[in-house]
Amino acid sequence: MSIVVTLCTPQIKPGAVKSNTQSILACIAKAKKSDVVVFPRLCITGATCSGMFSYPLLTNAAGAALEQIAAACGNKTVIIGLPTVKDGKVFDSIAIIKNGATAIYSPKKGMTDIAASPLCYGEDVIPDLDEDGLKVRVLQDIDEKEAIGADLVIIPTAYPTYVGGLEDVFSRAKTLRSVAIVSAGKGESVSGKIMSGDKIVCTLGKIEEYAGFDEESVTAKLGVPKNKPLPPKSPMREVSLLPQSDDECAQMYELMGRGVLGRMREIGTDKVILGLSGGLDSTNVLVALTMAFDKYKLDKKNIICVTMRGGASSKRTQDNSAALIDGYKVTSYNIPIDAAVTLHMRSIAHEQKDIVYENAQARERTQILLDLSNKFNALMVGTGDLSEICLGFSTFGGDQLSQYNPNCSITKTAMRKMLKYYTTTKHAKPVSKIIEDILSTPISPELLSGQETEEILGPYNIHDFYITEIVAKKLAPKDVMEDAINQFAITPQAAEKYMKTLLNRLFKFQFKRNFGPDGVQMFPYDLSDLIVRSDFSPELWLDNCGL
Secondary structure (H helix, E strand, C coil), X not given: CEEEEEEECCCCCCCCHHHHHHHHHHHHHHCCCCXXXXXXXXXXXXXXXXXXXXXXXXXXXXXXXXXXXXXXXXXXXXXXXXXXXXXXXXXXXXXXXXXXXXXXXXXXXXXXXXXXCCCECCCCCCCCEEECCEEEEEXXXXXXXXXXXXXXXXXXXXXXXXCCHXXXXXXXXXXXXXXXXXXXXXXXXXXXXXXXCCEEXXXXXXXXXXXXXXXXXXXXXXXXXXXXXXXXXXXXXXXXCCCCCHHHHHXXXXXXHHHHHHHHHHHCCCCEEEECCCCHHHHXXXXXXXXXXXXXXXXXXXXXXXXXXXXXXXXXXXXXHHHHHHHXXXXXXXXXXXHHHHHHHHHCCCCCCCHHHHHHHHHHHHHHHHHHHHHXXXXXXXXXXXXXXXXXXXXXXXXCCCCEECCCCCCHHXXXXXXXXXXXXXXXXXCHHHHHHHHXXXXXXXXXXXXXXXXXXXXXXXXXXXXXXXXXXXXXXXXXXXXXXXXHCCCHHHHHHHHHHHHHHHHHCHHHHHCCCCEECXXXXXXXXXXXXXXXXXXXXXXXXXX
């Protein structure tokens, strides 16, 4: 007794039911020797349609597509996901096509993780399938109790990739005797969560077959597993906004590149444009871009780096920008902004070099990048990091804007770890010494002479610790400050000062986050799913700061 199972993640596009159906049919046709072909949940429409699931035009098209798919299955059993409507509600459903008949079920949520969606989940239990004498059970999650008695558990799902998250999935998969998991992947929206595209076949606690985001399918022959002991479960990843290893640093760069390339495909461009300052943030984005372009053999001349020297730009940062451009052999544009900013300041009759002057520079740079984006039909990527986003340390209508921001889930402290890791890799050889110098350069927006950001806001390592504890772990400020006093050897007065700075700015500048660009969500507990009204009061949090 054995069956051949193929797990597929075809190239899809949210809402493009017609072309998605053609991709699905092509996968079925390729799986000629397979008994069972499994697709992710919501594969017909795409899992990331969000609010559009509530529109009958989409759900009706999905139902018609299912009939077309069923007619092409032959003697194969095909398992596929789509939205269905019942009693005026839209359900995340699974269709099982077998022996010419189609049955549709609406199971509970399980591993499916789709934000900002009107989808409902049911309580249906899918009957076991008999495949050549093997008892095949379709579940919505990895559950040892629900898997008892099954020869093979199949889990069609749609879950995002987070840093370190794959190890958790592998670990959980190993708790079942025989399991096949397929998740939505390539073509899904990259607005925040990036679907994993994992295809995992695990038997006897051992991963037999695995294909990731870039592969379309994986096939395995499965029989009845013997009753052998399983390896122990791996520990869960701790709640942290920091990469815990070199592998996680590499994964973060992979996710950044995956997000940018996904958005480039969506808007139909092969070019990307970046404002390169010679600081940490823009360097980190450039590293991710070059790694992604190298991996997929794209022409790095289509990475357009723009340096925009202002009155306070230092020779050190400008030299480092030029050296990065030369080391990576990317396209360069040097556009000084002094004359344009001076003219603008004169036109509004403002002579002081104050916040008006600072913001005028940031907005002039953003205008240049957006206009060049139009000129070259290039995706303009932003560079603002999670530390700056939480602290509201950006210019509204300036560096706060971009068409996509791969840095948005990464704190300054995490970025330092990523760049330090990167300097040890072969990819970094042409630029490693330059990046080491960038890592030792004081952080500054360079909008006024002698500016250092940490003198204005406080140390980033402390703020990033606070962000992790307050935003990710949802702890109370008082408890977090006590830990900070010991961890960073600071006074209670300093701990309170930095905490109040973070809290005041976190809530005061929520309006900037409301208009922030899409980006990559690296962790399941950053700001991506935190919805806060612009006029929400931080009173309770500030009152809790007293030690």
